Amino acid sequence: MPPKRSQTAPRSAGSKRNPASKATPSTAVSGKPAVKRSRDDDRDAPSHGDEVSLFAGKINGGDNGKGKKSAVTAEVEEDEDDEEFEIDTGSSNGDLEDFLDRDALESPADDEDEEDEEGDDDDEEGYNTSDIEAMENASGDEQDDFDDASSVASSSIAPSTMPDSNLTLDQLIARHSYKPDENFDIHVSQATGGRPLVGDALTGKFSNAKEGTGKLVPSKFVKGAMMREYDDIEAGYGSESSTEENTNTIGNVPIEWYDDLPHIGYDVSGRKIMRPAKGDELDKFLATVEDPDSWQVLSPTTAEDKLLQKQVQLSDKELDIIRRLQNAENPDADFDPYQETIEWFTGKGNEMTMPLSAAPEPKRRFVPSKWEHKKVMKIVKAIREGRIVPNRPAAEKPKVYGIWSNDDVENPPHAMYMPAPQIPPPRTVESYNPPEEYLFDEGEKREWEQQEKEDRKLDFMPQKHDALRHVPGYENFVQERFERCLDLYLAPRTRKVKLNIDPESLVPKLPSPKELRPFPTNCAVQYRHPANSRVRCVSVDARGEWVASGSEDGIVRVWDLGNGREVWRWNLKGGPVQAVEWSPNKEECILSAAVAGRIYLLAPLALISPHVAQTTLTHLNTAFSSSSASSTNNISGKPQVPDAKWVRPSEDERDRGMMVIVEVQGTPKQVTWHRKGDYFATVAVDAANKSVLIHQLSKHQTQSPFKRTKGSVQRVAFHPHKPHFFVATQRYVRIYDLVGQQLLKTLMTGLKWISSMDIHPLGDNLIVGSYDKKLCWFDLDLSTKPYKTLRYHTKALRSVAYHRAYPLFASASDDGSIHIFHGTVYTDLMQNPLIVPLKVLRGHQIKDGLGVLDLRWHPTKPWLISSGADGEVRLWSS
Amino acid sequence: MAKIKKRGESGAAKNYITRTQALKKLQISLSDFRRLCILKGIYPREPTNKKKANKGSSAPASFYYSKDILYLLHEPLLAKFREHKTFAKKLARALGRGEWALAKGLEERKPLARLDHLVKERYPTFKQALADLNDPLSLLCLFERLPRDPVPGKTQVPHEVTAECGKLVAEWKVWAIRTHALRKVFLSIKGVYYECEVPAGRSGETVNVRWLEPWEFKQTVPADVDFRILLTFLDLYRTLTSFVLFKLYADENLVYPPELDVKLDAEGEGIGRFKLVERAPDATAAAPTVEGDKERKITKKDVKKSIRSIAHSSAATGGMQVDEDEEDALIKDEPSAEEEFTYHPSKNETDASDPSNAPLPTYTSLLTAPSSSGNSHDDKAYTIFSPYTFYLSRETSSRTWEFVIRAFGGKVITHPSLNQLSTTPETANSITHILLDRPMDASTMRALQGDRKWTWVQPQWVADCVNRRTVLPSGEGSGYEPGGVLPPHVSPWDEEGRDDRPWLGTEAQAAAGVAQDEEEDEDEEMQTEEGTTATAEMTSAMRAAAENPDDETLVHQAELEAEAAGTDHAVFRKQLAVAVRAAKASAPSSSKASTSTAPAGKTAAAEEDLRKIMMTGKKQRLYEKMQYSNNERRQEADKLASKRQAIEKRKKKAAK
CATH class of the missing domain: 2.130.10.10 (YVTN repeat-like/Quinoprotein amine dehydrogenase)
Structure with missing residues (x-):
C-alpha cells in the first residue's frame, strides 16, 4: 500500500492531533475536541488553495461543531474526492457491524482484547485522519507526492464518523446527557447502547504499540538499510496526554516572543507549530458569505486560544456552563440540588438492619469451631486425668532458708560504699538512775530548754528515779526511731577523713633551748x-x-x-x-x-x-x-x-x-x-x-x-x-x-x-x-x-x-x-x-x-x- | 598529646545523678523510688563539689551515685512494682464493675514481692548482717507493742505484722537464752538496752548486737510520723531478722522456726511459748530446711561440735544434765522449776515414762542444757545466776527480767502470787531471790519468808550483776534491798568511751577525794584572806617572782629591790611566800585541777608555745582545732568532777 508507506512520516508528525480527531465521536459531549477540530479547520483553510481541502475542513468543522448534523453531506463530498473511499468505508463499516454483533453477544469483560484487535485493524487500515493531512499541508506543500497522499488520507475521515450515523438517537442523547467523566462508566454499564461508541473511541486510542513490532521502513540515514519505525502510542481518554489540549509545548511564556517568527511554538515531538494564517477582512467576509454558520466566528460565542492564536468556537454546552457560572449556579446542568433523600437505613423496614454489607452471614459464624472443641476436650481430659490441677498454687520457695554459708566473701572495698554509722551506745546520762552530777542544774536546764532541738547535745533531759517502777514511758521513742529511719535513707552521706593523730606530732621537732x-x-x-x-x-x-x-x-x-x-x-x-x-x-x-x-x-x-x-x-x-x-x-x-x-x-x-x-x-x-x-x-x-x-x-x-x-x-x-x-x-x-x-x-x-x-x-x-x-x-x-x-x-x-x-x-x-x-x-x-x-x-x-x-x-x-x-x-x- | 576532656563526661558530673533525673531514668513515682531506696539501701551522697556534680547549677538537689541508679534499673522489685500497679488497676476495675468472682481470682493471684535476694545482696556475709542488726531489732521491739492504728486515720499497722515482730523478738531472745549470748543490760530512761555477743562465723569472730526495747507503756506517736516508711523498713528488717535467726538456729542445730505451743501462747506465756526442736541428724527431710542445707548438714564443724559436746557432757559429772537423758535428769533435779516454766509437767512425765514415745526435747530442757558452743570459762561468767531461782513479783517486768535471768542461767518463777507462795511449799523452798520493786516493811517480808532464806532485791541488782559479771552483795546497806536507796546505775558502755571517772569506782575513794578537797578548800580560804592583805604592797619584781617562784633570778631581783626599800630579809621571805600563794589563787581553776604537775607542766607549756612559732599556718590551725575539741572534752569532764565534788560536800554538810 504505497500511500500508507508514504504517509508514515506525516502521520507521525501529526500524531498528536490524531487522538483528538479520533476521540471526537466518543467524547462529543465535551466541547474541547470539537474546538480542536475547528481550529484545525481554520488553520487548514488558508494554507490550502484548493477547494477540496477547504471544503473538507469545513465540513469536518461543521460536523463536529454542530453535533453530527451533516454526516451525509460529508459523505457525499468525500465521495467526490476519492474512489478508494468506498472500500475504506466498507471495510470500516463491516468492521463496525462485526463489532456491534460481537458486542451484543459477549460480556464487557472481553472488550479489551477485542479492542486491541480492532485497534490493530484500524491502524492497519489507514491513517485516516484529516489532521494528518492538515498537518502535512501546513508543514509544507513542496512535496507533490504527498499531496496525493494527503488527499487520500483526508478522504479517510469518513470511517471514523460513519458509525455515528449508525447510532440510534437514544444512544446519542444518552451519550450527550452525561458528564464526560462518567462516560466510560456509563458505556460499561450500558450493555448495548454505548458499545460501539466505546469501541470506536478505543479503536482510536489503542494503537499498534501493543504489537511490539513496529514497521520496517527504509532508513533515512543509512542508504538501503531498513529501520523499524513504531507507531505513536495513542493516549486513552483517561490518560493525561489525551486530556492535554495544549499541543503547543512552549509552556507559560509570553506568546509575543513568537511574534517575529513564522511559528508559534513546538509540538510534543519538537516540531514547529506554524502560525495559523489570519485571514484578512476579505477572507472573513467570504467566510461569512460561504458558510452560513460562520457568522459565529466573530460573534461573542467565540473565544481566542492564545496559545494557538486562533478563535475558538464555544459550543452550546460551554456557553451554558458560562451562563451558569455567571448566574452563580452549579456549572453542571444535570446537577439536581433538590434530590429526594433515599432513606437507606432509616426507611420503613430498614430501621435496625444496618445493611452495610449485603453479604450473607458466613456459616463459620454460627457453627462452633471444631478445632476449638478439640482443644477444650484435650484440656478437659487432662483435668479429668489429673494432669492439670486448676488454681494450684505455684511451688513456693520456703520463707526462710540458709542464705549465708561459710565461704561467703565480703564485697571488695569501694570508695563509694558508705555504710550508715551506728547509733553510739548509751552513756550513763541516759540511765534511769544516774549519778547525781549528771542531772542538770537550773542553768543547764534553762539552756537546754531554750536551745533548738537540733542544737542540743542531749536529746533528752537526764532524770533520776528512785525505783524502776517510777520510770515513765519515753515519749519520743517513736519519733527517734522514725528519725533514725529517715536518716538511713534520706541523709546524704559522705566520707570524712578524721585525722586521728596526736596534736603534738604537728609541732616541729627542734633542739631544746x-x-x-x-x-x-x-x-x-x-x-x-x-x-x-x-x-x-x-x-x-x-x-x-x-x-x-x-x-x-x-x-x-x-x-x-x-x-x-x-x-x-x-x-x-x-x-x-x-x-x-x-x-x-x-x-x-x-x-x-x-x-x-x-x-x-x-x-x-x-x-x-x-x-x-x-x-x-x-x-x-x-x-x-x-x-x-x-x-x-x-x-x-x-x-x-x-x-x-x-x-x-x-x-x-x-x-x-x-x-x-x-x-x-x-x-x-x-x-x-x-x-x-x-x-x-x-x-x-x-x-x-x-x-x-x-x-x-x-x-x-x-x-x-x-x-x-x-x-x-x-x-x-x-x-x-x-x-x-x-x-x-x-x-x-x-x-x-x-x-x-x-x-x-x-x-x-x-x-x-x-x-x-x-x-x-x-x-x-x-x-x-x-x-x-x-x-x-x-x-x-x-x-x-x-x-x-x-x-x-x-x-x-x-x-x-x-x-x-x-x-x-x-x-x-x-x-x-x-x-x-x-x-x-x-x-x-x-x-x-x-x-x-x-x-x-x-x-x-x-x-x-x-x-x-x-x-x-x-x-x-x-x-x-x-x-x-x-x-x-x-x-x-x- | 593528651585527649581533650569534655565537660560533664567524667568525674563528679558523671558520678552523681539528682533525684529528679533518677526518677526520670527509672520511670517510677517518687513513692516507689523511696521504697526502692529503703529496701535496696540506696542513699543520697554529698558530693565534694556540688556545683560540679550538678553540671554547673547551684540549685539545691539531692544526689545519688549514678551507678546505684543504674543497678536499680535491673532490680526485680521494680518489675514487681509494675505488676502490682497493673494488679491494683485490674482489681479496682473488677470491684467497680461488681465482678466479684474476677476480683477474688485476682486477689488470689496477687503479685507478692520477696525480699530475700535483697538480704543476700546487702549483706553478703553473715557478719555484715549481724553488724547491721541493731536497727532492725530496735524497730521490731517497737512494733511488737504498737496498736493497729498508731496515728488515727492514717496508715494502719496490720495485726499480722505486729504479731510477727513479737514472734521474731521472742525467737531472738530464746536463742540468746539458749546460747547465753547476753552480755550487757542497761536500764535507761528510753527503755532497756541489751547487748548480745553473736558468733559471726567459723573463725570465732563475734559481733555485738545492741538493741533498745521500749518500756511497756503506750507509745505516744506524733501525727507526722509516716508509718508507710516505717513499715517499708519493717518489711526489710523482718526478712533480715528471720534469715539471721534461721542461720543462728541452724548453727545451734535447731529447727527454725520453732514450734509455737498453742496452749502456752493462749495463756500469755512470753518467751516460753516456743518448743525448740533439735534437728535429728538423719531427719533432715522432716525438718523444714532447704536443699542447700542438706550438704551443710554434716560438715566437719558439726562433727567436731558433737564430739566436743559428748566430751563435755561426760566431763560434767553431777550438776550438769546430760543431753541424752536430759528429760529424766531435769525432772529429777528441779521438778518445781519445770512445773513453773511449762505448766505441763505431768505430760512430760508421762512422755518420759513411755520410752517408745521418744519425745522431742522441750524448750525448757533445751534451755537448761548447756550450750554446746563456747567454753566453760565463758559459761561461768555468763551463767552467774545458775545456782539461783528468782521469783518475779508481779510489778516487775517479766519480759525483761525473765529474759535476763534466764540468759544468765537463773530460773524464774512468776506464779503464784507472793501471798500464796506459802501454799505451794515446794516452789517456795526452791526460791533463792525475790525480785521486788515496791517498798515492803521488814515484818511483812519476814512473814512471807517464814523460815526460808530468801534474798530480797530490787531489779537493778540483776542488771548491775550482769554488767559486772559477778553476784553483787545485796544485803542491808547495799541499797538493793526493797525500799533502799539504789546506787547509781551506770552505763556498761562507758568504759568504751572517752572519759573515765575514778570517783565512780568505790565509795572509799570518793570519800578520800572529798577529804582532800576539804583540806585544799581550807587552804584556799586562808590563802585568799592573806593574799588580799598582801597584794596591796607588792612591787612588780615581787609579783614576777611570785608568779614563777622557781626562777631564782627573779627572786634575787625581788630581794635586791626589797633591800633597796629597806625591808628585812625575813620579812621579805614571808612576803614572798604570801605573794606566791596569792598568785596561785588568782590563777584560773583549770590550772588548779592539775596542781600536781603544775611546776613541770608550766615550763613545758612555755617551751611548747615557742616551738609552735615555727609551725606553718595550716598546721597551726589544725593544732588549734584539735586543742579546742580536746579542751571541750576536758572541760566536760572537769565540770562533772566539780559537780560531783559539790554534791559530796553538800551531802557531808547535811550529814553533819
Missing part, C-alpha cells in the same frame, strides 16, 4: 631615764663598755654597761633623739645621734683612753683643717641645694664632746655605720629624694646615692663585707652595688610595712621586721622570697637584730616582749638555716600602745640591750 645556750634569759641591769621619757634608741659601743641611749626629752645619755650608771649626757635640744649609733671602729669612739634636721657626731673624750681619743679627734677634724669648707659637699659638684652642711660646733660644745654637726633635710630616723667607721648613712623619710644620704667622715662629704627613690625608704644598711647597700622601702628590700652603681636584687618581703632590718654578719642572710607583726628571714642565696615568715608577736615589730658573734637574733615588739631566737647559718649551701625560738623576754611595760622600741646586741657577749617606751633601757644577760 637548753642545748643552745648561752642566750639572754633575764634582766641584769636597768638604765632608768628620768620622767620615764620614751627611749627611742639605744646602742652599745664597739668595745662593749658603754651604752648610749636617746630619749624623747632630747638628751643622749651614755651609761656604764656594767653597773647602769649614767656617765655622760648631751642635751641636743632638737626634740626627741631619733637614733644613736656608735661607730663600729674599735680604735675610735664616735657616737652619732640624729634629731630633727641634724646629725651630731659625739665623742665622750674624757671616758676613753687618750690614744683612742686622739684617733677619734683626728678622724673627726681632719676635714675641717684640710679644707676651708665647713660648708657643703656635693659629689656631683652641682651648685644647687646642698645635701648636707657640715658644721663645726663652738669651742665650748666641743669641749663637752660634741664634735661635728651635720645639718640635713628632714628628720633622720636612722643612722647606720659602714663597718670601717668612715662612712655612715642616714635615712630621713620626709626628705623626698634626699631621704638616703651617705656621709663620709674623713672628708666631711655627703652624697645622695639616689636621684629618685622608689617608695619611701624605711631602713638602709651596709653589707658586712661587700660594697653593697640595702635599702628597705615599705614593701621591698633592694640591694645595690655601690661600686657598680646598679640594682642587684629586689627582695619581695610580702610584708605591708617594713619597720626594721638587719643583715647577718656573714652577709648572706637578712631579717626584716614589719609593723604587720611579721618577721621574714631571707636567704639571699636561696630566693628573693622569704625563707621563713614568722608571726608570733601580737603587735608591730619595732626592731630586729643579729648578734655579731653568736648565732642569735632577737625581735622587739609593741607587745612589750622580746623574742630571742637561735639562728644558725651553715656554710653548706644545701642546708637551710636553723631557727629555734629560745626565749621570750618580758619586762618592758607597755605605755600608750608602745612596748620595746629598740634593741641591740652586745658586740661580744650574748647580752641584749633594749629600750622601751616606759623610759627604761634593760640589759638582758644569760
Whole structure:
C-alpha cells in the first residue's frame, strides 16, 4: 500500500492531533475536541488553495461543531474526492457491524482484547485522519507526492464518523446527557447502547504499540538499510496526554516572543507549530458569505486560544456552563440540588438492619469451631486425668532458708560504699538512775530548754528515779526511731577523713633551748631615764663598755654597761633623739645621734683612753683643717641645694664632746655605720629624694646615692663585707652595688610595712621586721622570697637584730616582749638555716600602745640591750 | 598529646545523678523510688563539689551515685512494682464493675514481692548482717507493742505484722537464752538496752548486737510520723531478722522456726511459748530446711561440735544434765522449776515414762542444757545466776527480767502470787531471790519468808550483776534491798568511751577525794584572806617572782629591790611566800585541777608555745582545732568532777 508507506512520516508528525480527531465521536459531549477540530479547520483553510481541502475542513468543522448534523453531506463530498473511499468505508463499516454483533453477544469483560484487535485493524487500515493531512499541508506543500497522499488520507475521515450515523438517537442523547467523566462508566454499564461508541473511541486510542513490532521502513540515514519505525502510542481518554489540549509545548511564556517568527511554538515531538494564517477582512467576509454558520466566528460565542492564536468556537454546552457560572449556579446542568433523600437505613423496614454489607452471614459464624472443641476436650481430659490441677498454687520457695554459708566473701572495698554509722551506745546520762552530777542544774536546764532541738547535745533531759517502777514511758521513742529511719535513707552521706593523730606530732621537732645556750634569759641591769621619757634608741659601743641611749626629752645619755650608771649626757635640744649609733671602729669612739634636721657626731673624750681619743679627734677634724669648707659637699659638684652642711660646733660644745654637726633635710630616723667607721648613712623619710644620704667622715662629704627613690625608704644598711647597700622601702628590700652603681636584687618581703632590718654578719642572710607583726628571714642565696615568715608577736615589730658573734637574733615588739631566737647559718649551701625560738623576754611595760622600741646586741657577749617606751633601757644577760 | 576532656563526661558530673533525673531514668513515682531506696539501701551522697556534680547549677538537689541508679534499673522489685500497679488497676476495675468472682481470682493471684535476694545482696556475709542488726531489732521491739492504728486515720499497722515482730523478738531472745549470748543490760530512761555477743562465723569472730526495747507503756506517736516508711523498713528488717535467726538456729542445730505451743501462747506465756526442736541428724527431710542445707548438714564443724559436746557432757559429772537423758535428769533435779516454766509437767512425765514415745526435747530442757558452743570459762561468767531461782513479783517486768535471768542461767518463777507462795511449799523452798520493786516493811517480808532464806532485791541488782559479771552483795546497806536507796546505775558502755571517772569506782575513794578537797578548800580560804592583805604592797619584781617562784633570778631581783626599800630579809621571805600563794589563787581553776604537775607542766607549756612559732599556718590551725575539741572534752569532764565534788560536800554538810 504505497500511500500508507508514504504517509508514515506525516502521520507521525501529526500524531498528536490524531487522538483528538479520533476521540471526537466518543467524547462529543465535551466541547474541547470539537474546538480542536475547528481550529484545525481554520488553520487548514488558508494554507490550502484548493477547494477540496477547504471544503473538507469545513465540513469536518461543521460536523463536529454542530453535533453530527451533516454526516451525509460529508459523505457525499468525500465521495467526490476519492474512489478508494468506498472500500475504506466498507471495510470500516463491516468492521463496525462485526463489532456491534460481537458486542451484543459477549460480556464487557472481553472488550479489551477485542479492542486491541480492532485497534490493530484500524491502524492497519489507514491513517485516516484529516489532521494528518492538515498537518502535512501546513508543514509544507513542496512535496507533490504527498499531496496525493494527503488527499487520500483526508478522504479517510469518513470511517471514523460513519458509525455515528449508525447510532440510534437514544444512544446519542444518552451519550450527550452525561458528564464526560462518567462516560466510560456509563458505556460499561450500558450493555448495548454505548458499545460501539466505546469501541470506536478505543479503536482510536489503542494503537499498534501493543504489537511490539513496529514497521520496517527504509532508513533515512543509512542508504538501503531498513529501520523499524513504531507507531505513536495513542493516549486513552483517561490518560493525561489525551486530556492535554495544549499541543503547543512552549509552556507559560509570553506568546509575543513568537511574534517575529513564522511559528508559534513546538509540538510534543519538537516540531514547529506554524502560525495559523489570519485571514484578512476579505477572507472573513467570504467566510461569512460561504458558510452560513460562520457568522459565529466573530460573534461573542467565540473565544481566542492564545496559545494557538486562533478563535475558538464555544459550543452550546460551554456557553451554558458560562451562563451558569455567571448566574452563580452549579456549572453542571444535570446537577439536581433538590434530590429526594433515599432513606437507606432509616426507611420503613430498614430501621435496625444496618445493611452495610449485603453479604450473607458466613456459616463459620454460627457453627462452633471444631478445632476449638478439640482443644477444650484435650484440656478437659487432662483435668479429668489429673494432669492439670486448676488454681494450684505455684511451688513456693520456703520463707526462710540458709542464705549465708561459710565461704561467703565480703564485697571488695569501694570508695563509694558508705555504710550508715551506728547509733553510739548509751552513756550513763541516759540511765534511769544516774549519778547525781549528771542531772542538770537550773542553768543547764534553762539552756537546754531554750536551745533548738537540733542544737542540743542531749536529746533528752537526764532524770533520776528512785525505783524502776517510777520510770515513765519515753515519749519520743517513736519519733527517734522514725528519725533514725529517715536518716538511713534520706541523709546524704559522705566520707570524712578524721585525722586521728596526736596534736603534738604537728609541732616541729627542734633542739631544746637548753642545748643552745648561752642566750639572754633575764634582766641584769636597768638604765632608768628620768620622767620615764620614751627611749627611742639605744646602742652599745664597739668595745662593749658603754651604752648610749636617746630619749624623747632630747638628751643622749651614755651609761656604764656594767653597773647602769649614767656617765655622760648631751642635751641636743632638737626634740626627741631619733637614733644613736656608735661607730663600729674599735680604735675610735664616735657616737652619732640624729634629731630633727641634724646629725651630731659625739665623742665622750674624757671616758676613753687618750690614744683612742686622739684617733677619734683626728678622724673627726681632719676635714675641717684640710679644707676651708665647713660648708657643703656635693659629689656631683652641682651648685644647687646642698645635701648636707657640715658644721663645726663652738669651742665650748666641743669641749663637752660634741664634735661635728651635720645639718640635713628632714628628720633622720636612722643612722647606720659602714663597718670601717668612715662612712655612715642616714635615712630621713620626709626628705623626698634626699631621704638616703651617705656621709663620709674623713672628708666631711655627703652624697645622695639616689636621684629618685622608689617608695619611701624605711631602713638602709651596709653589707658586712661587700660594697653593697640595702635599702628597705615599705614593701621591698633592694640591694645595690655601690661600686657598680646598679640594682642587684629586689627582695619581695610580702610584708605591708617594713619597720626594721638587719643583715647577718656573714652577709648572706637578712631579717626584716614589719609593723604587720611579721618577721621574714631571707636567704639571699636561696630566693628573693622569704625563707621563713614568722608571726608570733601580737603587735608591730619595732626592731630586729643579729648578734655579731653568736648565732642569735632577737625581735622587739609593741607587745612589750622580746623574742630571742637561735639562728644558725651553715656554710653548706644545701642546708637551710636553723631557727629555734629560745626565749621570750618580758619586762618592758607597755605605755600608750608602745612596748620595746629598740634593741641591740652586745658586740661580744650574748647580752641584749633594749629600750622601751616606759623610759627604761634593760640589759638582758644569760 | 593528651585527649581533650569534655565537660560533664567524667568525674563528679558523671558520678552523681539528682533525684529528679533518677526518677526520670527509672520511670517510677517518687513513692516507689523511696521504697526502692529503703529496701535496696540506696542513699543520697554529698558530693565534694556540688556545683560540679550538678553540671554547673547551684540549685539545691539531692544526689545519688549514678551507678546505684543504674543497678536499680535491673532490680526485680521494680518489675514487681509494675505488676502490682497493673494488679491494683485490674482489681479496682473488677470491684467497680461488681465482678466479684474476677476480683477474688485476682486477689488470689496477687503479685507478692520477696525480699530475700535483697538480704543476700546487702549483706553478703553473715557478719555484715549481724553488724547491721541493731536497727532492725530496735524497730521490731517497737512494733511488737504498737496498736493497729498508731496515728488515727492514717496508715494502719496490720495485726499480722505486729504479731510477727513479737514472734521474731521472742525467737531472738530464746536463742540468746539458749546460747547465753547476753552480755550487757542497761536500764535507761528510753527503755532497756541489751547487748548480745553473736558468733559471726567459723573463725570465732563475734559481733555485738545492741538493741533498745521500749518500756511497756503506750507509745505516744506524733501525727507526722509516716508509718508507710516505717513499715517499708519493717518489711526489710523482718526478712533480715528471720534469715539471721534461721542461720543462728541452724548453727545451734535447731529447727527454725520453732514450734509455737498453742496452749502456752493462749495463756500469755512470753518467751516460753516456743518448743525448740533439735534437728535429728538423719531427719533432715522432716525438718523444714532447704536443699542447700542438706550438704551443710554434716560438715566437719558439726562433727567436731558433737564430739566436743559428748566430751563435755561426760566431763560434767553431777550438776550438769546430760543431753541424752536430759528429760529424766531435769525432772529429777528441779521438778518445781519445770512445773513453773511449762505448766505441763505431768505430760512430760508421762512422755518420759513411755520410752517408745521418744519425745522431742522441750524448750525448757533445751534451755537448761548447756550450750554446746563456747567454753566453760565463758559459761561461768555468763551463767552467774545458775545456782539461783528468782521469783518475779508481779510489778516487775517479766519480759525483761525473765529474759535476763534466764540468759544468765537463773530460773524464774512468776506464779503464784507472793501471798500464796506459802501454799505451794515446794516452789517456795526452791526460791533463792525475790525480785521486788515496791517498798515492803521488814515484818511483812519476814512473814512471807517464814523460815526460808530468801534474798530480797530490787531489779537493778540483776542488771548491775550482769554488767559486772559477778553476784553483787545485796544485803542491808547495799541499797538493793526493797525500799533502799539504789546506787547509781551506770552505763556498761562507758568504759568504751572517752572519759573515765575514778570517783565512780568505790565509795572509799570518793570519800578520800572529798577529804582532800576539804583540806585544799581550807587552804584556799586562808590563802585568799592573806593574799588580799598582801597584794596591796607588792612591787612588780615581787609579783614576777611570785608568779614563777622557781626562777631564782627573779627572786634575787625581788630581794635586791626589797633591800633597796629597806625591808628585812625575813620579812621579805614571808612576803614572798604570801605573794606566791596569792598568785596561785588568782590563777584560773583549770590550772588548779592539775596542781600536781603544775611546776613541770608550766615550763613545758612555755617551751611548747615557742616551738609552735615555727609551725606553718595550716598546721597551726589544725593544732588549734584539735586543742579546742580536746579542751571541750576536758572541760566536760572537769565540770562533772566539780559537780560531783559539790554534791559530796553538800551531802557531808547535811550529814553533819
